[in-house]
Amino acid sequence: MSTSIGKRELDDAGRALLQRASGGRGQFEDLVIVPIFAVIAALVLGALVMLATGVDIGTIGKSFVALGKGSVGSLNAISETLTSAIPLILAGLGLGLGFRAGLFNIGAEGQIVMGGLAAAIFAFSFPGLPAILLIPLSLLAGAIAGAIYAGFAGVLKATTGAHEVITTIMLNLSSFLILIWALKQPYVQVAGRSDPISKSVPEAGQLPRLLDWIDPNLRVHAGLFVMLIMVAFIWWLLFRSKIGFAFRASGENPDAARYAGMKSGLIIVAAMGTAGALAGLGGASQVLGVLERASPGFSAGIGFDAIALALLGRSHPVGILLAGLLFGGLEAGGRQMQVDAGVSIDLIGIIQALIIVFIAAPLLVRAIFPWGFRKDKEGGAA
Amino acid sequence: ASAFTACQVTDTGGIDDSGFNQTAWKGVEDAIAADGIEGRFLESQQESDYAANLNSLLDGSCDVIITVGFLMGDATKTAAEANPDQKFSIVDFAYDPTIPNVVGQVYATEQAAFLAGYLAAGMTQTGILGTFGGINIPPVTVFMDGFVHGANLYNERHGTSVSVLGWNPDSKEGLFTGNFDQLDDGRAFAQNLYDEGADIVMPVAGPVGLGSASLADELGTDALKIIGVDADQTQTDPEKAHVYLTSVLKRMDSTVHQVIQSAMDGSFEGGLVVGTLENEGVGLAGFGSFEDAVPAELKAELDEIRAGIIDGSISVTGM
Amino acid sequence: MDVELRGITKRFGPVVANDNVNLVIRGGEVLGLLGENGAGKSTMMNMLSGLYTPDEGEILIDGKPVKFDGPGDGIEAGIGMVHQHFMLVPVFTVAENVVLGVEPTGRLGHLDLKKARAQVEEINQKYGLHVPADALIENLPVGIQQRVEILKVLFREADVLILDEPTAVLTPQEVEEFFGIVNGLKEAGKAIVFITHKLHEILAISDRISVLRQGRITGEGDPKTLDEEKLAEMMVGRHVSFTVDKTPAQPGSEMLRLEKVTLLDDKDDRLIDDVSFTVRSGEIVGIAGVQGNGQTELVEVITGLARGNAGRITFAGDDITHTSVRDRHRRGMAHIPEDRHRMGMVDKFTIAENMVLNSYYDEAYAAPLGSIDWNRVNETAAAFCVDFDVRTPSVFLPGGSLSGGNQQKMVVARELERQTQLVVASQPTRGVDVGSIEYIHKRLVESRDEGDGVLIVSSELDEIMGLSDRILVMFEGRIVAEFDNTGGKADRNQVGLAMAGATEGEAA
């Protein structure tokens, strides 16, 4: 054929096709109004739960004030929110990427464990390196460990078809045991301690705190930049790069991807590996930035929260960033709730769940708050 | 508002863990009852909460801050060094060198577990005892070590061959649930030991042990008895009190209470408090419903061994 | 039983699929329904069967207005529909599919499959359908699956049968048999609505014809007074040529060569059995055959989707037996896949993204750092859409939102607008309206005239006869016959016989 792809002069008919359909009010409602109502509805229901368990009104009021104060009410609150959000978002990005590629990887928790462990071991193994090398290399070690651990599930799926849900669940459960075992090994365990705790990350390996010149207790650390860079990178990877196109195509329609010459096995392994690297990075940043050593249970369920996060953010990097900030805020605010009002921190779990329900089911919010939305049908159907 | 306030930060087990967080909190509650102080606690859900929770207590409203568990060792140290005027105490952890404003509270648990092992060896019908742990870490395995060595001493003295399943003090390997929260593991692991002939089992896995108690309740105490750990389980698990032969006490409540009192009367001094049989920081609880079943000779022997341990004539490490 | 649609309007968001439609359907009569892709035929029939509810207007049965809340109500009222896309559960047996929803049961809610089988047999007998009741749907050829659909409707004793493009996937022989069945039903007094894009079929079977255009009825007619040309004009609004205009082929160098290619399945049965042939540049080779005789697999082996177990494939002189899909694509092999939904496109991707589904990595779209230059992609896609008349308001809409025919045009556009040397086109015009067929055929011939080799696989004998310079017939995994078709000289009957597996002697 003579027509060559790429350079084409467009006539008017062609240019008309380049109009983007505008989102309109429906989109605005979904993106702005729904979340606001979702948070309100969740808080109201949370209050009802407290009432039902015998907490008095005053305390309930106090706890909500504390929730706000603890999440965004002060510099420290914001710092805490960001600190909590960093590993959540990193792991969430990995899961989101996997979902886009059609992989239901629920193994972030195990990948975080491996990443954090590897980062700690690397950092204390090379205490002589300058920070400029030690920090990036330790992060890299974490990312690689996470990638390998996830890649294992990827390879199994690509070669034998073993379902990633099964393998990643099993790898999660195994990772906790591996962690404890590793932490007791003489090379890893800190000298003089009998309990399973790794040697500390040397000063040069710690992600520097960003605001300690204001107050040494402000914990937000340079992992923030790592996280932001990754959000941008993953956005680019998914929506701008060739490999991302292949990821998304295989996620949506594996047969079409095969038809288009994409190698499904390779994509599975690559996507799992990338996802694992991100989760591993999350674990590494937690260890290098907050905990400064690895210990049993340091992963703290971040990998599971990250699933909710990735889903809530619709597997879109920006969505995941926003969802992560929300979760981080709830976590930090929840601590304040406990401090100021003495309400059990478990309540935050309930409120988190309720917020997700309402955000993820706009139809539900519309049903509860019919007056908040325009009645027209077009607006409603997404 | 000028009342003396004691604050506690739990580790991730939470305040109602039927284990050391709860027992330490009991110490605070005792102080509230006895000395009229105020008490409050913060629960940590994950490790990164430790520092944050400690920070939120540093505004001067707490007269003494009690942290719980070896996992909080680093966070407590950091906070204590940054706030030299604030009094701290940490349960189940010791600093070397010591920090001037922190009291570490540690326990010679193996001494009490030794007694339990001796007792159990004297009480078994099948000649087989069992134990299992949460995870294979020293705070857990010291109980198991003591238990095995105690049973060995009984064998030595009585020419019996009571064996302990579930822990090998030499290879440091044994039976572990891998967690501290799946109660049904407690039942399954006890069942496993029971199937192998054990009739007295000591679970060292926090609330998981409650599952073992449930099995003993169902099988009947003739078939299976349980030895509790940490607190007197006839008190913390009153519904199943009848299945506990005894409990290996780690009197965190008592040491916490002591520390609070020292902070109140000004005698607070950084360093170490070691709970031993001698100072009753560790010990054996009563025999509960088995009070009559335990032979008087055995009780006498236990008293004698207790004395032996205190005066150092009996080693609890099996040497 | 008579059915009437009065003033029916249906909208999907901004799209008005049906606009104030009036239509009467009578018992003992076949109504042919005709219209371009996306004209709104299926939508209308889905409302009649109760699957959709009309936004405006009403449906009357024997003069009485009815309101359907779901397909159950439609069935109740005696309206049965055979859908354009099969509504069969592939992992169920024929009997299970047929009785679904009206299952005969024994005690304890036990499913009485024996009774179901007997009932299926009974209808089989009555209408001469010959469907094996116990076979799994996924193991049946599409022709038989089609009959299962009819069986389902008959089993429910429908008086009105709506057949939405039932012949799209049938071979000429199967169509013959199918028409026999339809005539039998008509004689039994049933009202039948027959939708197709094949004009000769609609002329052959209908008693009355209605033409739908952009959601409106734009013409009615009597098949006796109409011919294909007129029908096409009513439908598309312009003259349509049915014969493919082409000059005699000028075959050049060898583009594709298969030597003794064999492919086995899991059970070691031969899907492709020792197949050898060549395609030269500048010629169109058509592979005729009843579906399920190895054509699908043959295309997969040629395009690299499957690996043959033996044999050799060369492309423009190079051995490509073991190269990847992408390598073959890079060398200039275009592939229009048989099943666009499964393979040819990603429903949720935009039209623009679908347009570069297999060329996104091309130099032409490269931006720094391994990025894709989306502006270039979008412009190219827009141009493709214009060329191939893909009807859409924007290239940023999801590919899945296009009507079936337009989806096919999108896929064909993507494959033919590239620099190619060989075009492998499998069922290139399935489900496409006549206007678009004309265009796609024209473009295939253009490809040939510019020196490409073209391999067309189609179960549509007319398409093969009209387009090919040479015809190969495939039967049970083998090439059983070859015909020279220069100037259309191959004998249609002979080809048909070979497709049915007649041996050489019989064919001659």
Added chain:
Amino acid sequence: MSNVTINTAGAEQVASTSDRRARITGVILLLLSALVLFALDVAPGEVATFRLTTVRDAVQLPDLVVPGGFNTIVAALLAFIGVRQFLRGGGKWSTLSIGGGLFLVVLAFLVWADAGKSFNLTGMLQATMVRAVPIALGGLAGVLSERVAVVNIAIEGMLLAGAFTGALVGSLIGSWVGLFAAVAIGGMFGMMLAALVVTFRMDQIIAGVVINLFVLGLTSYVTSQVFASNRWMNNAEVFRAWKIPLLSDIPVLGPVLFQQNIFVYGALILVGVATYYLFHTKGGLRARAVGEHPRAADTLGVDVYWTRYFHVTLAGMVAGFGGAWFTLGSVGRFDENMTNGKGFIGLAAMIFGRWHPVGALSAALIFGFADSLQQKLALLNTPIPSEFLAMAPYIATIIVVAGLIGKARPPAADGQPYVKE
């Protein structure tokens, strides 16, 4: 007219895929044989003793004594099957050989670990059943909902809710009422999941994750806020083992199958009933149709929404029953997050069991076996660290899924919402 037949029938020797698979199988088996021969070598004189009864049993059975030579025989057997596969295996024998091979390796492993020692085999099998119960019920709940194409990540939450309710109501009113309440609450969460995904068209996985979060939050909150200070609210009577007369006296089999509590019997019966229901009744046919091709079902008048509501609710009830096992069937009291991922393992069992009730049960049994096996191994002082022993069930699952199951096909519409128009 040219009518040339190109094809000359020539059956050329072609390498088939099954040949290749057989060869891979053969190599794997030979490797396993080497593993048994070298890593699991037992001195011929040593014996492994498997006790079939405990000292407490009325009827004493002789011990099962396996000489160390057993492993040599296993190695030889594995080598034999391996060579056979390599040379002329194929077809269904490949999978069968791998399955049999793995089984033999497990046996050899047991003999190796138990060499010179003894353990109670009957107890281990009994524990296998018990440990399989919550997983099998979780898996069954998964089967019921995924057969109507609703992905059920919420099993974990439903189990937890069942456990919590069972303990609470069981303590307040009585165990039977507690059991019914647990089933009801499970059903309620099932209905809630159905409402979210069917009516409000929420993403199925998000909905499941949310229910898990919600239940975990709520039960933990109430546990710390209420139970901690009101212990009597969390102390239910446990359903005890119920010996089936006569049958329970059968050696080995009796204790394993017929001396269990209602949860074990319940799980077995439910698996049977569900299998019958799904594959032999009208309701089951409709359910499967909705899971495979909802639009086809819809066009035939099957109410897709109702079918999904009904089965997901049913699934919730099954999970609620399974949840009650943790409290009413095991320890009588609730503790935060006490299900600790069993629901997810149930989900794995469902996939592993290919969306079939019996498959899910079998998967759960394999898991239960590996679990009780590791407990025995921990008592035998094997040189393997306890952490790695505890990993046995997980690793076994991975091996079986990768080695035997391979790709499993879910119901075709699984996870997809159905929009009527």
